[in-house]
Amino acid sequence: MSRTRLALGLLLATSLAATALFAGLALGVSDRAGLLVARGLFLATLGVELAALGLAFAVRARFQPSEPNRRIWTLFAVFLVVRLLAQLRLASLYFDLVPGFVTGSPALFLFYTAGLRYLYTLSDLAFAAALGVAIHAWRATGLPFRVLGRDFALMALVGGLAVATWALAGNLTFLSEEFRNVAARQMQIFRLVAVSLGTLVACLCLAVRRFAVQMGGGALAGVWSAVVVAGIAHAASFLALGALSQRWQTGAEFFEQLCLFVFAASFLLAILRQRELTRGG
Amino acid sequence: MPESSNLNQVIFEVLSPLLGKFTAQKAVEIACQRARKDPAELTPADLPEVIAGLRPMLRTLLGEHLAARILEDIQRRGGPP
Numbered sequence: 001m002s003r004t005r006l007a008l009g010l011l012l013a014t015s016l017a018a019t020a021l022f023a024g025l026a027l028g029v030s031d032r033a034g035l036l037v038a039r040g041l042f043l044a045t046l047g048v049e050l051a052a053l054g055l056a057f058a059v060r061a062r063f064q065p066s067e068p069n070r071r072i073w074t075l076f077a078v079f080l081v082v083r084l085l086a087q088l089r090l091a092s093l094y095f096d097l098v099p100g101f102v103t104g105s106p107a108l109f110l111f112y113t114a115g116l117r118y119l120y121t122l123s124d125l126a127f128a129a130a131l132g133v134a135i136h137a138w139r140a141t142g143l144p145f146r147v148l149g150r151d152f153a154l155m156a157l158v159g160g161l162a163v164a165t166w167a168l169a170g171n172l173t174f175l176s177e178e179f180r181n182v183a184a185r186q187m188q189i190f191r192l193v194a195v196s197l198g199t200l201v202a203c204l205c206l207a208v209r210r211f212a213v214q215m216g217g218g219a220l221a222g223v224w225s226a227v228v229v230a231g232i233a234h235a236a237s238f239l240a241l242g243a244l245s246q247r248w249q250t251g252a253e254f255f256e257q258l259c260l261f262v263f264a265a266s267f268l269l270a271i272l273r274q275r276e277l278t279r280g281g
Numbered sequence: 282m283p284e285s286s287n288l289n290q291v292i293f294e295v296l297s298p299l300l301g302k303f304t305a306q307k308a309v310e311i312a313c314q315r316a317r318k319d320p321a322e323l324t325p326a327d328l329p330e331v332i333a334g335l336r337p338m339l340r341t342l343l344g345e346h347l348a349a350r351i352l353e354d355i356q357r358r359g360g361p362p
Contacts, residue, residue, distance in 0.1 A: 062344065069344045143307050176301040215301030220342060277299070278347055 004272040014044060015258065020256050031250040038254040039094060041261055046087050048264040053080040055271045062278045068137035073274075075130035079123045080267075086119035105181040114186045121190075122195040126232070131204035134224075138211055145211040155203040157233070165242035191238075198235040204205035206230035219277045226270035233263040288323040289313075291359035292331070296349055300342060308335060327359045332356065 018041045026034025062074035092098045093113065103114045138145050209228040212221040237259035244252035289309055296305035301362065313320050315334030316327040332352050339348035 062346065064345050067344055068341050137341050142311060142343050143304060145340065214303060216297075216303030216305075218297060218304065219299050219306075221301050271316030278344060 002100055002276065004125050004276055007272055008265075009259075011268070013267070014095035015261060018044070018261070019070055019258065020076075026045050026250055026254070031068065034250045034254060036255050038250065041254070041257045042091070045257065045264045046084075046091060046260070048268050049050035049084055049087060051091050052102050052264065052271055053077070053084055053270040055268070055275060056206065058081055059271055059274050059278065068133060071133050072137070075126045075133065076271075077201055079130065082126060083123035086117070086123060089116050089119065097263060106149075107136050107186045114183065114190075117190055118193075121197060124194070124201060124234075127234075128197065128201050128204060129200065131208060131231070133229075135207055135211070136206065138191070145214055147207045151210050154206050158202045158206070159199055162195045165195055165239045198238050201231045203237075219273065223270050223273045223277060226266050226273060230263045230266035230270060233259045233266060237263065288325060288327065289320040289340040290334070292355055295354050295358070299347075299351070304342075308321070308338060310336070311338065325359060328356060328360055332361075 022034050022037040025037055030166060054076045056073060060070065060077050063073060089112070090130075096099075098109070098112065102108050205228045208224050212224045212228065215221040237256045240255040240259050241252050244255060257266035292312060293302075293305050293310050298307050300308065311321055312331040312334045313323065316323060316330040318327060332355065335355075336348060336352060339351055343351070
């Protein structure tokens with residue numbers, strides 16, 4: 001069994017085990033117990049993203065500076081670095097590890113909680129740019145890659161889902177009362193930006209998916225199909241959060257995290273496949 | 282895959298596991314355009330033209346190192362016996 005298949009099996013098993021454990025604890029014991037599973041999955045996602053980051057740099061190093069693949073994998077590496085910083089910030093908030101000098105200053109703490117969440121936005125921009133460079137480079141080869149009418153219809157559907165999510169996300173605020181108005185406004189703006197970028201990434205992924213289908217199989221299509229799954233799972237995380245949060249906050253957090261775990265796992269799989277491709281030929 | 286010469290088949294067989302069967306087939310057509318021949322007419326003498334035609338596309342899709350390895354493979358398998 002190849003390392004890629006082993007990794008895929010492990011990541012699938014982790015997703016299923018986490019879902020079963022969450023269902024058992026959240027429904028059978030308490031929401032708090034379910035939340036622990038969601039936080040455990042968050043840590044697992046962090047581990048997968050860390051592994052992906054190291055491997056992405058190794059893949060990037062295999063390409064010459066003048067090659068389009070170098071630009072693509074540089075942007076993927078930037079995406080992972082910035083995203084990891086954003087995730088570490090979130091981990092510090094989840095597990096009460098925010099440095100004392102930050103909690104001691106209201107202005108700094110506000111920047112830490114509200115400002116630094118835009119690291120996710122920056123990372124998503126790098127992801128979208130990588131997809132854009134890939135699409136441009138492939139079309140420049142002269143091969144007949146093209147987006148079809150049904151892809152545009154699907155993109156319109158994704159856009160509609162994003163609007164629905166945005167509407168559903170209006171009641172997500174669960175911060176303390178004294179920060180409520182300012183924080184709620186800031187969260188609304190962040191979500192608008194995040195959902196818009198997530199939609200852009202999902203639409204670019206749909207174009208890449210079409211190109212992968214037009215290849216008719218092969219190792220390269222395998223790499224990019226995994227990237228597409230990652231991008232779609234990333235966008236789906238907003239939908240899960242928006243759709244569930246009004247009724248079941250713990251469930252919303254778990255299913256958002258599950259989507260993000262699938263995203264991280266798929267991205268790791270794409271990197272492993274690319275590494276096998278460039279090694280083996 | 283059109284009826285073809287040995288070189289045509291070699292290119293398809295080398296490229297399809299990496300780039301997929303449709304891309305491999307199209308790559309054969311691009312190589313033929315470069316050599317100004319039909320796929321069935323390709324001969325080992327056309328190899329320099331074929332390789333020059335495939336190189337930019339393979340470099341973009343797979344990277345310089347892998348493209349060089351693949352083109353060597355095509356040259357070895359499709360060249361004169």
